Amino acid sequence: MNTRIATWNVNSIRARLPNVMDWLASSHPDILLLQEIKCQDADFPLLELESSGYRVLVHGQKSYNGVAILSKRAAEDVRRGLPGDDTDPQARYLEATIDGIRVASLYLPNGNPSPGEKFDYKLAWMRRLVTHARTLLSTEMPVVLGGDYNVCPTDDDVYNPAAWQMDALCRPETRSLFREMLNLGLTEAFRSLHAEKGRYSFWDYQAGAWQRDEGLRIDHLLLSPQAADRLVACDIDKAPRGREKASDHTPVWIELR
Secondary structure: OOEEEEEEEOOOHHHHHHHHHHHHHHHOOOEEEEEOOOOOHHHOOHHHHHOOOOEEEEEOOOOOOOEEEEEOOOEEEEEEOOOOOOOOOOOOEEEEEEOOEEEEEEEOOOOOOOOOHHHHHHHHHHHHHHHHHHHHHHOOOOEEEEEEOOOOOOHHHEOOHHHHOOOOOOOHHHHHHHHHHHHOOOEEHHHHHOOOOOOOOEEOOHHHOOOOOOEEOOEEEEEOHHHHOOEEEEEEOOHHHHOOOOOOEOOEEEEEO
């Protein structure tokens, strides 16, 4: 039986809980990687999601950041936090093995304004991710690194490249580190199956961006060779972004054989 894994920046799990519950009921992912849950572990709506048939892992932070993993099967060997900086207080990374697949939910820093301290933190975080990805690849397990990368990999992934070229999501330094991830041997699932421009996973709340389809593709699923060999489908589900009280992101999903 195939395995469906999705990633979704929900921009506050408590504010979006009805939409998340509805999407789980209609899409039935085996694993859902959540970002920007914006709550501490104790405030996560555990009972509601467990009642939908999911087991829950949370790495939360009050009011900011926070990641979670929902899965139909039990998780093993859980890691909270990205290795490489024990002093980093931000809850942006959660990793576990589920049904033989090593999965991670990650919320990469935005990095704006750039240049500046926030951009430096973003690049340092990405370098830590590159180092850890190299370690994960050495295990030769199926690995799926999913989440809000806050990276538009190319100009095809942003509605107005000229206007965004100096934004932290599109700056050359950001794109170079993302390419470094791919050069390790990771496959970006969506681009491996879709060449079309103008497919987005995020639309700002401001200035009618959703209505005009002025979006960015910043939510990605990167696969180790052992996972990429099993990839049969990947797509962006725009429907949740059009709902009332929607997150500004929408789910991206893959199916593995």
